[in-house]
Amino acid sequence: MNFFEMLLLSRKMEFKDNGDVTLYGQSIVVLPDALMVEYILNINNDPDWKKVMYQTAKEAMLEYKPNFIKVYNPSSGPVWVCNTVNLLGQGKIQYAAGANGLIGTILLENSPTARGLKGNVNEPTDHIMRGIIAGIVSSVLDMDIDVVEVECAAAGGAICELIVGSSNDIKNKFADIYAKQI
């Protein structure tokens, strides 16, 4: 049984008869991945809106902090976060390294945004994914976490590489990228 089937069975993901689809009690929508790719391509030259997209995704996940805390198991922290984010159809993530559990490096493979924008951009593009991870990890660790993308397959990288850390650490250690992305 995969993680998705387990969620359905445990009713942590529900397709309700009233038209609401929920994941951990949070309403979600399903849409073709081509749509956000098209949009991100359109706003790619507008640096402010990349930041807005990131912050909005982070805040949206933080709204559901109580729901995440209820289902989060610290002993399987990185696995749970990866499994949850991997459900969203935004590529497959895995924690590559981390000095402190959830804080460290994430590798993102097969991101639809990176795939769709490859060759058209020269800056990282996974703003929604960064925001989602930042919001979930901030919720379960109860601290202000930020995520920057240091390498992106859309911009010529071999893979998408994201750094997860406390907001202060990210700001200090990745000042240039922080200024552009957060």
Added chain:
Amino acid sequence: MNIFERFSLSREIIMREGEIILDQQKMQILPVNFIAAYQLRLKDSPGKLLELYESMKNGMIKYSKPLGKEYSFSYRNFLDRWVKYTTFGGWGIAEYKLIEETSNYGFLHIKNSPLHLNLKAKGITEPFDVFLKGIIAGALSGTFKADIDVIETKCVCAGNDVCIYYWGTKEYLQKKFPEIVSKQLTRDQK
């Protein structure tokens, strides 16, 4: 059996790590509160709202073209399938009303839309959604190789029981709903 179980059984949807495939096309999941909050951030920038609408429309045109070709949809088949996908996708319970057997105009009711209820809870009091308007416009335009636009004429945010998405060529909509078109489909929205 709910609509997801029907899709799963008929293998129309496949969910695996990092990928969701519906009807052989890749999909993604986004939280409703993200979509609502993102639109609200654009509230005072009509040009940016229209840019979002056009991106959804153009993305959906690319998505829909191969579908129209592969399935040779009739208008009614398309709408039957469309309302199923809309409901499955968490956008609310969709029902269409045909005016005539042509893609040039028609409308869709959406009941219990979590997105609209979220917008209402955030203080919106008039039709405001941009995402689903663009998606419907692109689906119709791509499938039927026409330039179709969509406006929202009624909305639970404004106290109506359902949200109504009305589609047609821009000229048709302009003639029938000049004020709404001026508000929802122009860069200098009134």
